[in-house]
Amino acid sequence: MVQRRTVILSTLGAAAGLTAAGCSKPGQAQGNTMVVPESSAGGSGSPSAEPLELTVTPAAHATGVSPAEPVVVTVGGGELRSVKVAAGGRAIAGAVQPDGVTWRSTGTLAYGKTYTVTASVVDRAGAATEKTSTFTTVKPHAVSAITFQANGLAALHTGGTYGAGQPVIVAFSKSVTNKKAAEKAIEVKTSPAVQGKFFWVSDKIVHWRPAKYWAKGTTVAVNVNALGVNLGGGVYGTANAKTHFTIGRVLVAVCDTITHRTKVYIDGKMVRNMACSTGRGGYTTIANGHRIHFWTQSGAHVVLSKELTHSMSSASYGLTDPKNPYYYAPEDVRLCTRISYSGEFLHAAPWNHALGRANLSHGCINLSIADAQWVYDNFIIGDVVEVKNSPKPLPVDDGIGDWTVPYDRYGH
Numbered sequence: 487m488v489q490r491r492t493v494i495l496s497t498l499g500a501a502a503g504l505t506a507a508g509c510s511k512p513g514q515a516q517g518n519t520m521v522v523p524e525s526s527a528g529g530s531g532s533p534s535a536e537p538l539e540l541t542v543t544p545a546a547h548a549t550g551v552s553p554a555e556p557v558v559v560t561v562g563g564g565e566l567r568s569v570k571v572a573a574g575g576r577a578i579a580g581a582v583q584p585d586g587v588t589w590r591s592t593g594t595l596a597y598g599k600t601y602t603v604t605a606s607v608v609d610r611a612g613a614a615t616e617k618t619s620t621f622t623t624v625k626p627h628a629v630s631a632i633t634f635q636a637n638g639l640a641a642l643h644t645g646g647t648y649g650a651g652q653p654v655i656v657a658f659s660k661s662v663t664n665k666k667a668a669e670k671a672i673e674v675k676t677s678p679a680v681q682g683k684f685f686w687v688s689d690k691i692v693h694w695r696p697a698k699y700w701a702k703g704t705t706v707a708v709n710v711n712a713l714g715v716n717l718g719g720g721v722y723g724t725a726n727a728k729t730h731f732t733i734g735r736v737l738v739a740v741c742d743t744i745t746h747r748t749k750v751y752i753d754g755k756m757v758r759n760m761a762c763s764t765g766r767g768g769y770t771t772i773a774n775g776h777r778i779h780f781w782t783q784s785g786a787h788v789v790l791s792k793e794l795t796h797s798m799s800s801a802s803y804g805l806t807d808p809k810n811p812y813y814y815a816p817e818d819v820r821l822c823t824r825i826s827y828s829g830e831f832l833h834a835a836p837w838n839h840a841l842g843r844a845n846l847s848h849g850c851i852n853l854s855i856a857d858a859q860w861v862y863d864n865f866i867i868g869d870v871v872e873v874k875n876s877p878k879p880l881p882v883d884d885g886i887g888d889w890t891v892p893y894d895r896y897g898h
Contacts (some may be wrong), residue, residue, distance in 0.1 A: 492617065494568070496711065497882075503876075504640050509698035516828075520650065525741075531778060535622075536721045537563050537593060538561060538563045538564045538607060538609050538615075539557075539561070539563055539607060540560070540561050540562075540607060540617055541559070541561075541562075542556075542557075542559050542560075542603055542619050543556075543559075545621065546619040546620065546621065547592045548621040548719075549622045550594070550622070550624045551621050551622065551623045552623070552624060552713075552714030553594060553596060553624070553713055553714050554594075554711070554713045554714035554726075555595070555707065556590055556591050557571050557578065557580065557589075557590070557591040557601075557603065558589070558591075559588070559589040559608055560587060560589075560602065561605070561607050562587070563588050563589075563609060563610060564587075564604075564607050564608055565586050565608045565611060566586060566587060566588070566589055566605065566606070566607055567607065567614065567782050568582070568605075568606045568607045569582070569603065569604070569606070570602075570603075570604045571591060571601055571602070571603050571604075571702040572602060572604075573596065573599040573600055573601045573602070573638070574599065575595075576596075578591050578594070578595060579592045580593065586845050589605070589837060593695070594713065594725070596642065597624060597626050597629065598622075598623060598624070598626070599621055599720065600620055600621070600622045601620065601621055601623070602619070602620050602624070603618065603619045604617070604618050604620075605617050607616075610830050611616075612785065614896060616709040617857050621776065623834065624714070626721065627719060627720030627721060628660055628722075629660075629721070629722055629723070629724040630631075630658045630660035630662070630712070630717060630721050630722070630723055630724060631658070631659040631724045631725075631741075631762060632655060632656060632657070632658060632659075632710050632724065632727040633656075633657045633659075633819050634654075634655060634657070634708065634729045634792030635655040635691070636648065636790075636867050636868070637655070637790045637867070637885065637886055638790075638827060639790050639827075640790070640791055641733070642729055642731060644729045644730060644731070644733075645730060645731065646731050646779075647731070647732050647733070647866065648723035648731055648732070648866065648867055649733070649736075649737055649788070649865075649867065649868030649869030649870060650665045650699040650700045650701075650733055650737070650738070650868065651699055651788040651868050651869065651870040651888075651889060652700070652731070652788065652867065652871070653694060653695040653888050654693065654695070654706065654708055655691065655692075655693050655694075655885060656672055656691070656692050656708070656710055656892035657690060658690045659690070660721045661689040661690055661718075662689055662690065662717045662718055662721070663689070663717070663718030663719050663721075664716060664717050664718030665692070667715055667716060667717055667718070667748070668692065668712070668715070668717050669684050669692070671712045671715045671723065672684075672692070672709075673708070673711065674694055674707070674708050675706075675707045675708075675709075676696075676704055676707070678772065680700075680701075680704075681696065682694050682695055682696045682697075683893070683897045684897050685807070685888060685891070685896055685897045686897075687883055690834040693888055694722045697840060698893075698894040699736060699738070700733040700736070700831075701736070702733065702753055703732070703734075704732070704733040704806060705730065705731075705732050705733075706730060706731050706733070707730040708724070708728060708729050708734070709726070709727075709728045710726060710728065711726050711891075712725070712726060712727070713725050713726045718791075727756075729786075733868075736752065736754070736874045737750065737751070737752050737864070737865065737869045738750075738869075738870045738872060739751070739832075739850055739861075739865075739869070739871045740872045740874065741762060741764065741782070741873045741874065742874045742875055743764045743781075743845060743873065743874065743875045744874075744875045746761060746764070746841070746842045746843060746844070746845070747759060747761065747842065748760045748832075748851060748853070749761065749849070750861075750864075754864040758857070758860060759844030760853055760854070761842060761846055761853075762851050762852060762857075763835065763838050763842075763843075763845055763851075764781075764782040764843050764847055764849075764850075764851055764873070765779075765780050765781040765782040765845060765846045765848065765850070765876070766845050766846050766847060766848070767779070767780055767781045767845065768780050769810050770805065772803070772805050773804060778803060778804070778805070779878055780847075780849055781849065781877060781878040782830060782847070782850070782851060782873055782876055783828075783830065783849075783873060783876060783878045783881075784873050784875070784879050784880060785872070785880035785887065785889070785890035786870055786871070786889035786890055787825035787830065787870070787871040787872070787880060787885060787887075788825065788869070788870060788871070788885060788886035788888075788889070789823060789824070789825055789866065789867050789868060789869040789870075790824045790825060790885055790886070791823075791867065792822065792823050792824070792862055792865070792867075793822045793824070794820065794821065794862075795818050795819070795820055795822070795873060796818070796821075796824075796831065797816055797818055797819075798816070798817055798819045799814060799815060799817065800812060800848070801816070803828070803829060807816040819831075819833050819834065819835075820833065820834045820855075820858070821833055821855070821858035821861070822862075823861050823862055824885075825851075825885050826880065826884045826885040827883075827885050828884050828885075829848075829849065829850070829882075830850055830885075831850045832850070832851045832853055832861050832865075833850055833851075833852065833853065833858055834853060834855045834858035835847070835850075835852030835853065835858075836854070836855055841853070851873075870889070
């Protein structure tokens with residue numbers, strides 16, 4: 487007498503209704519369960535095999551699947567021999583788990599692809615069968631790459647050391663209209679732990695900072711889980727991205743435009759007191775009709791870059807008329823530490839004989855050669871330079887002006 491056994495493919499929850507291949511005979515559908523009868527050459531009274539239940543996530547024929555979603559195949563009443571998930575001949579990495587009944591993908595799915603899941607299973611009686619299922623991932627209107635910046639002039643170096651004023655800066659290659667979705671995708675972990683807020687300087691660039699300057703030695707890890715995230719208008723993150731950096735010693739320089747002194751503090755202790763000369767002030771109108779000023783802007787600046795030599799001239803900000811009293815010809819200036827996009831530097835000014843006595847610069851912080859050399863050698867990107875007693879505030883977008891905004895208004 488020939489015994490009958492059945493293969494049951496569950497479609498409960500996210501289960502996929504799979505199609506049989508190989509030695510399976512035609513089955514019959516019973517509600518949400520496919521029953522596939524098969525025969526085995528068992529003797530009279532031999533036990534029936536336990537029914538197989540095969541569950542696949544994503545479900546069969548699912549569309550709009552996020553590529554961040556893992557593929558999981560689980561068998562009940564048997565054992566998984568192998569699973570293959572592929573689209574266009576390209577297979578996704580994965581492995582059968584130690585329990586022998588679950589397979590989970592470890593590779594990343596692609597956008598806009600139809601994947602075929604092929605599972606080879608063995609029931610308790612040792613009979614093998616192969617099942618298949620398909621699903622399709624979401625197709626974006628466009629994709630956005632993600633990078634990390636130290637500022638608008640320099641990329642963030644993963645594993646690097648930065649100053650206490652360095653915010654987290656995430657840059658998207660496409661405009662983000664669903665900013666809440668983007669912020670939700672950005673995870674900032676710090677040690678010691680601190681709370682922080684987001685601030686969008688444009689539709690493509692978002693900053694994150696704590697309420698106060700970072701503490702010495704803080705480690706900052708950033709994960710942007712943007713794969714499969716709709717950033718607005720059908721723009722999805724190209725891939726996940728991550729970085730990390732460390733805050734070094736806490737260096738804060740305080741430049742007082744009235745006393746003409748710049749004092750440098752490291753971890754709260756003053757280590758240098760430098761004579762300086764800051765912006766002379768006043769306004770002039772340049773050729774395009776714009777009115778420009780010559781003050782060193784007040785507020786907390788952040789070091790953006792350092793240049794051994796930088797060519798400076800009034801033409802760099804549009805003043806080209808030699809008859810204008812604020813005009814000056816191009817000159818190579820040495821030992822330059824930049825603190826704003828508009829061209830504020832701490833730099834050597836051996837021609838300025840009013841250091842410590844008067845403000846004669848066009849907006850930079852003029853120093854002696856020895857002091858400028860010390861600043862150049864000791865300051866790093868992210869260090870803080872606070873300028874006091876100037877009538878012109880630093881705009882939030884002129885460099886890293888994040889710290890000029892009170893924390894309760896940051897991000898608004």
